[in-house]
Amino acid sequence: MADVRSMCAIGKHGQLGLNGKLPWEGTRAREFREDVQRFFEMTKGHVLLCGPRTRRSIPQFAYADRTIFEIRSSMPPAETIAMFPNRVIYIGGGPPVWSAYASFIRHWDITRLPYDGEADRFFDPAWLCGVRNGN
Ligand SMILES: NC(=O)c1ccc[n+]([C@@H]2O[C@H](COP(=O)([O-])OP(=O)(O)OC[C@H]3O[C@@H](n4cnc5c(N)ncnc54)[C@H](OP(=O)(O)O)[C@@H]3O)[C@@H](O)[C@H]2O)c1
Structure with missing residues (x-):
């Protein structure tokens, strides 16, 4: 069985994305900066598969030490x-x-961040049970 994992950060109510970016993009508070750092540490040396919009949001430096592949x-x-x-x-x-x-x-690996604002993409708990529900 392949070692397939996922790592994401969500806001207080499951917020995932806004306008193609993280909803809290640019927030300088410690939890937010540490979360991004941890993402790059954990995925280092590994394969990262992502949709076109998510791939466009990944900074250029990240390509140096992981395989980023658009699906x-x-x-x-x-x-x-x-x-x-x-x-x-x-x-x-x-x-x-x-x-x-x-x-x-x-x-x-899910981190819940203290973000309470708007979003246009949300986490779906059904993913944790391997349920495919058509969104
Ligand atoms: N908070 C976090 O941890 C986190 C992590 C990642 C992303 N995000 C946020 O999420 C947002 C981007 O997500 P998004 O959904 O808008 O765009 P996306 O990243 O482009 O992902 C969705 C697209 O992936 C493609 N895709 C590839 N394989 C697929 C498959 N097997 N089944 C269905 N679609 C597949 C589809 O595009 P085609 O039909 O064109 O191929 C689909 O529209 C951004 O706001 C980003 O910041 C947040």
């Missing part, structure tokens, strides 16, 4: 995962990607 809805998840044998694979979102890959994810 599309035309690519069957099982075949895509099989492209990276013996690697740790992180499923990087956004929501339709987590929905499609939920049943393959063995480990979730």
